[in-house]
């Protein structure tokens with residue numbers, strides 16, 4: 001096989017020749033993806049075909065490398081598209097109007113998706129919008145109002161802990177409970193602002209101060225790293241949320257220095273600042289490379305040749 005065809009970042013170990021039929025199919029798929037504007041359904045289907053049939057295998061080791069190398073977006077992005085298409089198929093391609101709407105309910109079970117769409121349309125004069133979907137989804141996720149429980153003197157959705165105590169029998173079903181809620185802790189999670197969420201990884205990463213400061217050669221590693229942060233810190237990421245809660249609970253009363261090694265690792269993860277606060281490597285006077293990745297004679301020992309460093313922040317982010 002000629003190596004001229006091998007895509008950058010590909011080891012070559014998983015490459016194979018495509019048949020003429022496969023090549024034609026790949027060509028068709030890529031035409032659709034490239035057009036892009038024909039709608040997310042077609043794009044999602046074409047991506048899905050490339051993934052399922054491994055049509056990327058003439059140039060890329062895997063689907064991730066293909067998405068990134070060929071289209072400049074992450075697998076997460078293509079998973080989102082594919083998931084959105086599934087939603088559209090479930091609730092009706094004439095009902096869901098765009099990918100953004102589909103994504104609001106993509107994580108729900110098919111029957112629940114239909115229920116949310118019905119509620120949203122009903123509450124919004126028959127018109128489906130992204131915000132109507134979000135409201136309907138939030139409303140359905142709310143615990144029901146229990147007439148025996150008041151919050152701050154008013155009927156309101158029964159707080160989760162009270163509902164659990166009732167369920168377990170610790171509080172009898174007809175016992176009246178009045179809850180005083182001081183606000184802060186039970187507030188709904190701040191959703192990432194809708195505008196921000198629409199920004200592609202590529203555009204987002206280019207707006208970071210470091211992206212402009214780093215040389216073109218050093219950018220790819222930084223981009224990967226920053227985008228990894230973006231995904232791992234998604235507001236709705238249950239892993240990060242539960243780690244945060246776990247740490248807050250377990251860390252109580254522990255001295256920072258006395259943290260055992262695993263707790264320390266969690267702490268480092270949670271204290272990682274946002275990529276907009278990652279810093280260019282320190283100046284040569286301070287033993288760094290000033291962001292070049294190399295000192296006069298060798299790879300920079302402070303940033304391991306990457307040109308930037310992440311300095312832990314003081315506080316575990318309170319959410």
Ligand SMILES: [Zn+2]
Pocket residue numbers: 281282288289290291292293294300301302303304305306307308
């Ligand atoms: Zn350095």
